[in-house]
Amino acid sequence: MNKKPVVLVVMDGIGCTEKDNGNAVMHAYKPQLDTLIKTCPNIQIKAHGLAVGLPSDDDMGNSEVGHNALGCGQVYSQGAKLVNESIETGAIFKSETWKEALDSCKSGTLHFLGLLSDGNVHSNIAHLEAMLKQAKADGVKKVRIHALLDGRDVPETSALQYVDQIENLIHELNDENFDIKVASGGGRMKITMDRYEANWKMVEEGWHIHVLGEGRKFASMKEAIETYRKELGVSDQDLPGFVIEENGKPVGTIEDGDSVILYNFRGDRAIEISKAFGNENFTEFDRVRFPKVFYAGMLQYDGDLKIPNKFLVAPPHITNTMSEFLVKQGVKSYAISETQKFGHVTYFWNGNRSEKFDDKLETWVEVPSDVIPFEQRPWMKAAEITDLLVDAITSKEYDFLRVNYPNGDMVGHTGNYEATLIGVESVDLMLKRIMNACDKAGYTLLVTADHGNADEMYEKRKNPEDAPKPKTAHTLNPVPFIVYNSDVQLKEGHFGLSNVAATVVELLGFKAPEGWDESLIK
Numbered sequence: 001m002n003k004k005p006v007v008l009v010v011m012d013g014i015g016c017t018e019k020d021n022g023n024a025v026m027h028a029y030k031p032q033l034d035t036l037i038k039t040c041p042n043i044q045i046k047a048h049g050l051a052v053g054l055p056s057d058d059d060m061g062n063s064e065v066g067h068n069a070l071g072c073g074q075v076y077s078q079g080a081k082l083v084n085e086s087i088e089t090g091a092i093f094k095s096e097t098w099k100e101a102l103d104s105c106k107s108g109t110l111h112f113l114g115l116l117s118d119g120n121v122h123s124n125i126a127h128l129e130a131m132l133k134q135a136k137a138d139g140v141k142k143v144r145i146h147a148l149l150d151g152r153d154v155p156e157t158s159a160l161q162y163v164d165q166i167e168n169l170i171h172e173l174n175d176e177n178f179d180i181k182v183a184s185g186g187g188r189m190k191i192t193m194d195r196y197e198a199n200w201k202m203v204e205e206g207w208h209i210h211v212l213g214e215g216r217k218f219a220s221m222k223e224a225i226e227t228y229r230k231e232l233g234v235s236d237q238d239l240p241g242f243v244i245e246e247n248g249k250p251v252g253t254i255e256d257g258d259s260v261i262l263y264n265f266r267g268d269r270a271i272e273i274s275k276a277f278g279n280e281n282f283t284e285f286d287r288v289r290f291p292k293v294f295y296a297g298m299l300q301y302d303g304d305l306k307i308p309n310k311f312l313v314a315p316p317h318i319t320n321t322m323s324e325f326l327v328k329q330g331v332k333s334y335a336i337s338e339t340q341k342f343g344h345v346t347y348f349w350n351g352n353r354s355e356k357f358d359d360k361l362e363t364w365v366e367v368p369s370d371v372i373p374f375e376q377r378p379w380m381k382a383a384e385i386t387d388l389l390v391d392a393i394t395s396k397e398y399d400f401l402r403v404n405y406p407n408g409d410m411v412g413h414t415g416n417y418e419a420t421l422i423g424v425e426s427v428d429l430m431l432k433r434i435m436n437a438c439d440k441a442g443y444t445l446l447v448t449a450d451h452g453n454a455d456e457m458y459e460k461r462k463n464p465e466d467a468p469k470p471k472t473a474h475t476l477n478p479v480p481f482i483v484y485n486s487d488v489q490l491k492e493g494h495f496g497l498s499n500v501a502a503t504v505v506e507l508l509g510f511k512a513p514e515g516w517d518e519s520l521i522k
């Protein structure tokens with residue numbers, strides 16, 4: 001085998017299935033991908049469920065677990081699973097953090113903030129339910145819930161199902177000693193859950209809604225959702241923020257002496273709001289009022305920056321990553337994406353670490369993303385990313401280059417089939433430029449994805465005559481793994497994203513370290 005530098009392309013959200021119902025991958029015009037699959041060694045690898053450390057094979061893949069597995073060559077039990085286990089054993093409720101949270105709000109309120117669904121990507125409503133029951137059992141007097149609506153990891157207009165579920169539990173738990181209510185909420189793509197500092201305005205709006213109780217007022221979550229749906233016709237993820245009021249007053253602003261638990265377990269969209277609660281000297285927006293609260297995350301979202309410093313369940317301690325390995329070998333690497341996925345190829349890739357292992361050997365490049373609905377610009381920043389990536393390849397400065405193209409995923413999440421076709425086509429167009437650059441430089445090119453999304457843009461129909469309903473979530477499908485410009489042969493069998501790291505380092509001429517899953521090369 002000829003050892004050469006390697007370029008790895010992650011086509012975010014581009015999975016493989018033979019089913020053609022709303023399959024924007026199959027139906028996109030994508031001559032490069034088609035040719036690569038026809039003419040190059042390629043297999044399909046698993047990107048969901050147990051293969052990436054999720055609780056079961058019913059769990060779709062996602063960027064965090066996908067990039068963790070790609071970047072570390074191993075499968076770790078992930079947040080979704082770790083929290084389940086901690087609740088099952090009761091460890092979470094014996095933790096110092098849980099006790100401190102309860103002690104700190106003895107004469108105040110215990111607030112739970114998070115994504116209200118069972119998507120199991122950022123959160124699980126079952127975790128919230130378990131904590132509400134335990135709070136009551138532990139003698140908490142007053143609880144308020146701040147519920148972010150999903151429609152992105154679950155069907156796009158499914159919010160009322162989760163609202164009913166939580167309202168039923170609230171009804172069951174409420175009595176003269178336990179006062180529990182929903183206080184505020186809003187669509188996850190409108191408030192609070194921004195990531196990678198793409199749009200701090202979202203977090204600022206969330207702060208006003210949850211903390212200050214400022215925003216449009218409704219008598220119930222259901223009324224808010226139904227009103228906004230009627231007025232705007234948007235999916236759950238895009239519903240504006242709302243504040244629940246009684247007698248003209250918000251029922252649950254966040255005040256000095258309260259405790260706040262962010263029950264999301266995934267970090268990317270939890271870090272900014274955690275900074276707003278946790279940083280004394282915070283400058284991203286004017287908080288107007290900064291209540292002195294005890295704040296904890298379900299997990300610690302960033303191990304380097306210790307965000308937040310209090311957390312209920314320890315995150316997977318991901319070690320022995322590919323970046324660490326390459327740095328030890330003195331290999332120079334390059335990582336690039338646009339804002340929306342920049343942290344995926346850096347922070348997730350390096351096992352949820354925001355710092356580099358070595359400043360000189362690692363180059364990270366972020367192309368600023370547009371702040372607009374992505375169905376309006378499905379090509380996103382693919383061309384700008386490729387301009388820089390091609391320069392980096394041509395410079396011959398780096399031995400390992402990785403890139404994430406968000407289009408299949410970010411446009412896929414809008415549920416807009418036509419736009420997603422263009423998203424996939426944009427990525428395909430870029431592949432040709434990268435192939436050319438690799439040809440000239442004599443580099444190996446690997447093309448894969450972190451999970452599916454664009455491959456299923458319609459929900460399964462109950463009756464064949466039903467109109468297609470847009471599907472916004474990821475899929476359970478495998479992803480391609482293609483080798484271009486190398487004479488290797490690939491193994492046959494059942495493999496997953498965690499087999500990619502060993503493959504990369506072997507192509508670079510190294511023996512993969514002990515403990516990594518095997519390479520895909522025969």
Ligand SMILES: O=C(O)[C@H](O)COP(=O)(O)O
Pocket residue numbers: 012061062063064121122152153269409413
């Ligand atoms: O955060 C999101 O946008 C979705 O919940 C998951 O998408 P990702 O895992 O591809 O980032």
Ligand SMILES: [Mn+2]
Pocket residue numbers: 012013062063064066409450451
């Ligand atoms: Mn992804």
Ligand SMILES: [Mn+2]
Pocket residue numbers: 013063409410413453474
């Ligand atoms: Mn996604």
